[in-house]
Amino acid sequence: MDYNAKIYVAGHRGMVGAALVRRLRRAGFNNLVVRTSAELDLRNQAAVADFFADEQPEYVLLAAARVGGIHANNTFRADFLYDNLMIQSNVVQQSHVHGVRKLLFLGSSCIYPRLAPQPIREEHLLTGPLEPTNEPYAIAKIAGLKLCEAYRSQHGSNFITVMPTNLYGPGDNYNLETSHVLPALLRKFSEAAAQAAPAVTVWGTGTPRREFLHVDDLADACLHLLRHYDGAQPVNVGTGKDITIQELADLVAELTGYPGEVVFDFARPDGTPRKLLDVSRLHGLGWHHRIGLREGLQQVLTSADWLHATQPVAALH
Ligand SMILES: NC(=O)C1=CN([C@@H]2O[C@H](COP(=O)(O)OP(=O)(O)OC[C@H]3O[C@@H](n4cnc5c(N)ncnc54)[C@H](OP(=O)(O)O)[C@@H]3O)[C@@H](O)[C@H]2O)C=CC1
Ligand SMILES: C[C@H]1O[C@H](OP(=O)(O)OP(=O)(O)OC[C@H]2O[C@@H](n3cnc4c(=O)[nH]c(N)nc43)[C@H](O)[C@@H]2O)[C@@H](O)[C@@H](O)C1=O
Numbered sequence: 001m002d003y004n005a006k007i008y009v010a011g012h013r014g015m016v017g018a019a020l021v022r023r024l025r026r027a028g029f030n031n032l033v034v035r036t037s038a039e040l041d042l043r044n045q046a047a048v049a050d051f052f053a054d055e056q057p058e059y060v061l062l063a064a065a066r067v068g069g070i071h072a073n074n075t076f077r078a079d080f081l082y083d084n085l086m087i088q089s090n091v092v093q094q095s096h097v098h099g100v101r102k103l104l105f106l107g108s109s110c111i112y113p114r115l116a117p118q119p120i121r122e123e124h125l126l127t128g129p130l131e132p133t134n135e136p137y138a139i140a141k142i143a144g145l146k147l148c149e150a151y152r153s154q155h156g157s158n159f160i161t162v163m164p165t166n167l168y169g170p171g172d173n174y175n176l177e178t179s180h181v182l183p184a185l186l187r188k189f190s191e192a193a194a195q196a197a198p199a200v201t202v203w204g205t206g207t208p209r210r211e212f213l214h215v216d217d218l219a220d221a222c223l224h225l226l227r228h229y230d231g232a233q234p235v236n237v238g239t240g241k242d243i244t245i246q247e248l249a250d251l252v253a254e255l256t257g258y259p260g261e262v263v264f265d266f267a268r269p270d271g272t273p274r275k276l277l278d279v280s281r282l283h284g285l286g287w288h289h290r291i292g293l294r295e296g297l298q299q300v301l302t303s304a305d306w307l308h309a310t311q312p313v314a315a316l317h
Helices: 015-027 045-055 070-075 077-097 132-155 181-195 215-228 245-256 280-284 293-302
Strands: 007-010 059-062 102-106 159-164 166-168 199-203 212-214 235-237 261-265
Touching: 007 015, 015 215, 045 077, 059 077, 059 215, 070 077, 070 132, 077 102, 077 132, 102 132, 102 215, 132 159, 159 215, 166 181, 166 215, 166 293, 181 199, 181 245, 181 293, 199 245, 212 215, 212 293, 215 235, 235 280, 245 261, 245 293
Parallel strands: 007 059, 059 102, 102 159, 159 235, 166 212, 199 261
Antiparallel strands: none
């Protein structure tokens, strides 16, 4: 890839988009195009067409999406389906119309069947029913993946698809109602430690297993795939290791120095029991993760980003 190539990073203010911008700049790419959602609502077909006609990007990294944790997914089901279908349809179609050289689409490990064999290989897609709490989001992401596949087979477009596991890192969402589990636990345990609270409430039974990848590792994997992968098959991106939510809570309690009790709220959903990704395709392409969970969490806890989490919920996302 030419370092002067024009690269559009959609969703550059999000956790993943910002990590992609950091990684691309560090690699020497100096012609990045970005827009906030206020400047360009990617659900708006005409606006997206005008933007592509004006900017003519050569590469597109699609990290703009409606994203959230289990509760947000389950509550705003229409938004998660509609927004994501619209965003990805407009961006993929315009990338085709304007002859984009390569597009990278970000899916998610929740696209796989709820009870897929573990670890989950890319071939397990569409072999069983989805997890109900995030079915609309998963359906949208599957449609995005299939859209890329179809443009490739009908038009020869070099659109690749990447399926990351649960992510964390700088720029995460710490709103306790809409966040994923890791930022929620980092915030809950840190605040409980500071306030000497007697107990922290963790949603569900604590038994589900999740795999966590630092967003800087994901950004590095995306750049590796941009440079070295032109295949039609999706590529799982993860660490190949998972832990239970109870173990995660214990780890966060230790790292935040919280000595109190952990209470599980059984009224909250567990979601899928396990979604460990098989990362052998990714390893075969020459990429391995570098940041272990303990090290990554220590980094987040000591970063300036973390300070924002001490603001009231209303001041967050
Ligand atoms: N976070 C995770 O654990 C995982 C994330 N992913 C995938 O990675 C991608 C990025 O996720 P993440 O960075 O965490 O999400 P964030 O919520 O942090 O960021 C999403 C970004 O999308 C932009 N966006 C949302 N709606 C629109 C819109 N209508 N028009 C234009 N831009 C819009 C926002 O822009 P603005 O800030 O300008 O409003 C925001 O910056 C998504 O595709 C997600 O599915 C996959 C697996 C796990
Ligand atoms: C990335 C992925 O993220 C989502 O799937 P998820 O992994 O189920 O989401 P989550 O991170 O919110 O929860 C993981 C587990 O953790 C438990 N849990 C405990 N305590 C808290 C808690 O305080 N907050 C949250 N959010 N969860 C908690 C929670 O009950 C669940 O068992 C998808 O909707 C979809 O968007 C997607 O692709």
